[in-house]
Amino acid sequence: MEQTGGDEPFSVLIISSGRDRHLARTVQGIQRSTRLPADIVVCYMNQPDAVPPQGTLPLSVVHVDTPSGAPLPLGAARNAAAAAAQTRTLVFLDVDCIPAPEMFEQLLADLQQAGGLVMATPRYLYPDADLAAWETGGSMDVLMQGSIPHHARAALSPDRGEPAAPSTEYALFWSLGFAVRRSTFDLIGGFDETFAGYGGEDTDFAFTARGMGIPLAFSGATMFHQHHGVHRPPLQHLESIVVNARAFRRKWGTWPMTGWLEAFARAGYVAWDPDGGELRLLATPGPAELAAVRVSAPY
Numbered sequence: 001m002e003q004t005g006g007d008e009p010f011s012v013l014i015i016s017s018g019r020d021r022h023l024a025r026t027v028q029g030i031q032r033s034t035r036l037p038a039d040i041v042v043c044y045m046n047q048p049d050a051v052p053p054q055g056t057l058p059l060s061v062v063h064v065d066t067p068s069g070a071p072l073p074l075g076a077a078r079n080a081a082a083a084a085a086q087t088r089t090l091v092f093l094d095v096d097c098i099p100a101p102e103m104f105e106q107l108l109a110d111l112q113q114a115g116g117l118v119m120a121t122p123r124y125l126y127p128d129a130d131l132a133a134w135e136t137g138g139s140m141d142v143l144m145q146g147s148i149p150h151h152a153r154a155a156l157s158p159d160r161g162e163p164a165a166p167s168t169e170y171a172l173f174w175s176l177g178f179a180v181r182r183s184t185f186d187l188i189g190g191f192d193e194t195f196a197g198y199g200g201e202d203t204d205f206a207f208t209a210r211g212m213g214i215p216l217a218f219s220g221a222t223m224f225h226q227h228h229g230v231h232r233p234p235l236q237h238l239e240s241i242v243v244n245a246r247a248f249r250r251k252w253g254t255w256p257m258t259g260w261l262e263a264f265a266r267a268g269y270v271a272w273d274p275d276g277g278e279l280r281l282l283a284t285p286g287p288a289e290l291a292a293v294r295v296s297a298p299y
Contacts, residue, residue: 009038010108010179011085015077016095017045022226024053025135029098029224031055035105037091043081045072060084071197071240078175079190082182090185093223094176097122100140100222102160103177107221110164111179116215117206118164120177121157123147124225124298131226143224148298157218164217171256173206173216177223184214197240200248200256207252231293233263235285242270242281249277 012030016023023042030040040059044050045066052061062084064077082090089111091104103120111118125131129146130138156172158165175191188208195201206216234241241257241264248256255261255274264270271280285293 008089008108009087010089010091010104011087012037012040012091012093012104013043013078013081013085014040014093014095015043015045015074015081016050017047017072019095020050020053022096022228025131025226026093026095026098027053027055027057027059028135029100030093031057032101033099033104034102035108037087037104039086041081041084043077043084045074045077058086066196071243073193073196074198075191075195075201076193079193082185082190085182088182089179090182091179092175092177094225096226096228097177097223098143098226099177100143100160100224103221103223105221106161107179107219110217110219110221111181114164114166114215114217116180116184116217117173117209118179118217118219119157119173120179120219120221120223121149121153121160122174122176122223122225123149125227126298127227127296129227147224150299158220160220160222162220164219166215166217168216169218170206170210170216171203173202175202175205176225179219184209187212188214195244195247197244198234198237199241199260200244203256204248204251225299227298230295230297230299231290232295232297233260233267233293235264235269235290235293238264238269238284239281242279246279249279255279 042052043062045064052059062080064073064080066073107120125147130142134142191201192204261272265272269283
């Protein structure tokens with residue numbers, strides 16, 4: 001029988017590809033938590049010689065590889081990490097998300113109360129955030145002062161320490177940090193591995209949960225998203241987004257990622273009919289086009 005107590009063990013699951021510095025900081029943050037996981041599972045994608053960061057917590061490694069040039073297998077990697085976890089409670093955490101010390105404590109309390117899927121709240125670190133001060137023992141205040149919430153998600157989550165807010169906004173679920181019981185994850189069927197590369201797989205996961213009547217809640221539990229290259233719109237993922245958007249519409253009858261598709265269409269990269277079934281790739285960006293949409297911003 002699945003445990004439901006407040007002190008139940010849990011696993012933290014991370015997928016990574018060439019993000020070793022981010023991963024080291026995230027593991028460091030996990031180790032500073034007020035509630036520690038029973039184990040950490042890192043699934044490396046196309047990084048067969050990866051050396052995981054050293055730490056004080058049990059950490060296991062699994063690998064998912066694809067042919068050269070193929071999109072990263074994000075869904076397959078998350079599923080592989082879940083399969084390797086040692087507990088019945090799973091916390092998925094993106095490689096670039098440092099948990100606040102009390103994040104797991106609050107997130108798991110909210111999971112116990114709300115059930116289903118419970119998503120944590122990301123704050124986005126500025127490019128010049130003083131991570132070195134935090135790495136050398138600085139408090140979470142360093143990360144709070146160097147970060148901001150996402151403007152489009154400010155109303156979703158309660159304040160830190162407040163109970164999770166139940167929601168019907170399944171289209172706004174992101175997989176970068178959330179808790180779920182293994183039984184719920186298995187009922188959903190994990191992530192659909194036909195989605196490859198960036199875009200759509202987490203919304204598909206949430207829509208499947210919605211169709212099964214699985215509740216969704218947004219928690220005030222905080223994580224800090226480490227800064228990396230920001231492209232607006234994300235032209236570096238153009239081809240994957242097009243492929244996955246088509247797959248999503250075939251499955252659900254609606255378009256995902258509409259803001260990005262609109263931006264791609266305005267710039268002439270795609271032909272898209274928002275009310276129909278057409279989405280065609282017209283052009284791909286070169287280095288100059290990618291450089292032109294790169295911005296120095298937290299997100």
